[in-house]
Amino acid sequence: MEYKHKVQYYETDKMQVVHHSNFIRWMEEARVDFLERIGAPFEKLEEMGLICPVIEVGCKYIGMVRFGETITVNTQLEEFSGVKMLVSYTMTHENGEVCCEATSRHCFLRDGRVINLKKKEPDIYAKFEPYIIK
Numbered sequence: 001m002e003y004k005h006k007v008q009y010y011e012t013d014k015m016q017v018v019h020h021s022n023f024i025r026w027m028e029e030a031r032v033d034f035l036e037r038i039g040a041p042f043e044k045l046e047e048m049g050l051i052c053p054v055i056e057v058g059c060k061y062i063g064m065v066r067f068g069e070t071i072t073v074n075t076q077l078e079e080f081s082g083v084k085m086l087v088s089y090t091m092t093h094e095n096g097e098v099c100c101e102a103t104s105r106h107c108f109l110r111d112g113r114v115i116n117l118k119k120k121e122p123d124i125y126a127k128f129e130p131y132i133i134k
Contacts, residue, residue: 001037001131003030003073007065018065023100024057027089030073031104034087040127048121049110055084056105063099070094077131082118083107085128 003026011022035041045052065071072092079086084107091100108115117125 001030001034001075003033003075004070005029005073006070007067009067012067016067018067020059020061023059023061023091023102026071026073026091027057027087027102027104030075030089031087034075034077034131038127038131040124045124048124050115050121050124051109052085052106053109054104055107057103059100059102061100063093063097065091065093065099071099076133077128078103078133080128080132082116082125082128083114 005026007018009016011018013019032042035045042052072094074090074092076088076090077085078088084105086103086105089100089102089104090098091102092098108117110120115121117128
C-alpha cells in the first residue's frame with residue numbers, strides 16, 4: 001500500500017538532508033495508514049484493549065532525502081501469524097529511485113500478554129489475511 005510523505009524542514013539537518021531517525025517515523029506513519037485502510041485502525045485496536053508494539057526494526061539507507069521532496073512509502077505485510085507480524089517498507093523518491101528499505105516486527109498484546117488474534121479476535125485477524133504475501 002502506498003503512503004506519501006512530504007519532507008518537512010524540521011526533519012532535516014543544516015544541509016537540508018533528512019536525519020536518519022525520521023525514516024523510522026515515516027514507517028510508523030505508513031503502518032498506521034495501512035492499518036486504517038485495511039479496517040483495523042489503532043483507535044479500534046486500542047478500544048479492544050490491543051496494542052501492537054515494535055519489537056524489532058531495521059533500515060538500509062540507500063540515498064539521501066532532502067527538504068521539500070515527497071517520498072512514497074510502499075508498505076507490505078510480509079509475515080502475519082496473528083501473534084506477530086513483519087512489515088516491509090520501500091521508500092522512493094518521486095522519480096522512483098529507492099532511498100530506503102526497511103522492516104519492522106510487531107506482536108499483539110492485551111493486558112501485557114501476547115495474544116493470538118486468530119483465536120481471540122478472528123474478525124481483526126481476517127482484516128490482515130488478504131494482505132499477507134503468499
